[in-house]
Amino acid sequence: MMPGLTLFPPLELPDEGGKVSENRSGVLPTEIKAKFDTIRAIQEAQKHNQVAGEGTNSSAEQGRKLEVINQKLAAETAVAVEEEMSRLAKGIAELEELLVSDERDAEGSDPMNSSFPSLPAIIPDDTVDIVSPEEYM
Numbered sequence: 001m002m003p004g005l006t007l008f009p010p011l012e013l014p015d016e017g018g019k020v021s022e023n024r025s026g027v028l029p030t031e032i033k034a035k036f037d038t039i040r041a042i043q044e045a046q047k048h049n050q051v052a053g054e055g056t057n058s059s060a061e062q063g064r065k066l067e068v069i070n071q072k073l074a075a076e077t078a079v080a081v082e083e084e085m086s087r088l089a090k091g092i093a094e095l096e097e098l099l100v101s102d103e104r105d106a107e108g109s110d111p112m113n114s115s116f117p118s119l120p121a122i123i124p125d126d127t128v129d130i131v132s133p134e135e136y137m
Helices: 030-052 057-109
Strands: none
């Protein structure tokens, strides 16, 4: 699988330049969106740190600190995303249950689906004498 590809479509679509526009309202909660933004900022800082200070001890130390912060933040983000997915799954289950109960209620009030009272038999019993039409004349 190529890096960056997922099984699910992105929650926010990038523009032509590949950046997610800030003025679009996404479906991510603000807490999770902020964590992703922080992770992106850390990754940009790591790239800048690698280019600016290759070979220096201070840049290597700063790179390690950024990596530790990035890993901690990634773990926190993963937990927050899992909690959000669980909350959404519970909400979907509740909505499905409401839909099923509404359908059950609608079936009970639909005149086409209601049960009819028992009607007398059209075919007479053998015990009843059948009168022929000639007897009436």
